[in-house]
Amino acid sequence: MAGGRIPKHDFLVWVLARVRLHVPLECPLCSTNMESRQHLFFDCAFSSEVWSFFYSRLHLLPPSLLDDGIRWLKDPSRDSNIVFIVRLAFQACIYGIWRERNTRLHSQVSRPAAVVISEICLILRAKLDILSREQRNLPSTVTYLSNWSLHFV
Ligand SMILES: [Zn+2]
Known part of the structure; x- marks a missing residue:
């Protein structure tokens, strides 16, 4: 896949290892709950709101357990553009949730999930825009960005 290699969840593994400590x-x-990896990233109402925003728009229903979710990421869709977007979105959501968690721990600032979601969308769109320029030899309907725009306006 041109120019769009996804790091092999190194970042995710790093984050999860830190949480475990x-x-x-x-x-x-x-x-309202004790923090665990499963709770923080998936079960928490805040995180669920972030995930469901992305997954509902992509018409996907990933497993709700952390390890199953990571396995599911290997083959989340038959459409390779969607696979790419899902993996990128997954990392961006983990990062966004982790960052919000740290901000709240270390300051009094807390942002609602909707703000974090908008920020994740901006980051993803910018990334997909850059990567789509490398797909210029393809008809515009099949770039990452046009796929993104089909689901997220
Ligand atoms: Zn929580």
């Missing part, structure tokens, strides 16, 4: 704390995103 922590003594269980109250989740800074919802303040």
Whole structure:
């Protein structure tokens, strides 16, 4: 896939390893549950809102358990453009959730999920725009960006 190699979830693994190091704390995103990797990234109401925004628009229903979700990412769709977008979105969501969690832990600032979602969309769109320029030899209907625009306006 031209120019769009996805790092092999190195970042994700790094984040998850860090979370594991922590003594269980109250989740800074919802303040109602104890923090665990499964809770923080998937079960938390905040994180669920982030995921469901992306997955509902892509008409995908990934498994809700962390390890199953990572396995599912290997083959999430028959459309290779969608596979690419999903993997990129997955990393961006993990990153966005992790960053929001840290911001709340270290400052009094807390942003609603909708703001984090908009930020993730901007990052993804910019990335897909750059990568789509390398797909210029293809008809415009099959670039990453045009696929993105089909689902996210
Ligand atoms: Zn939570």
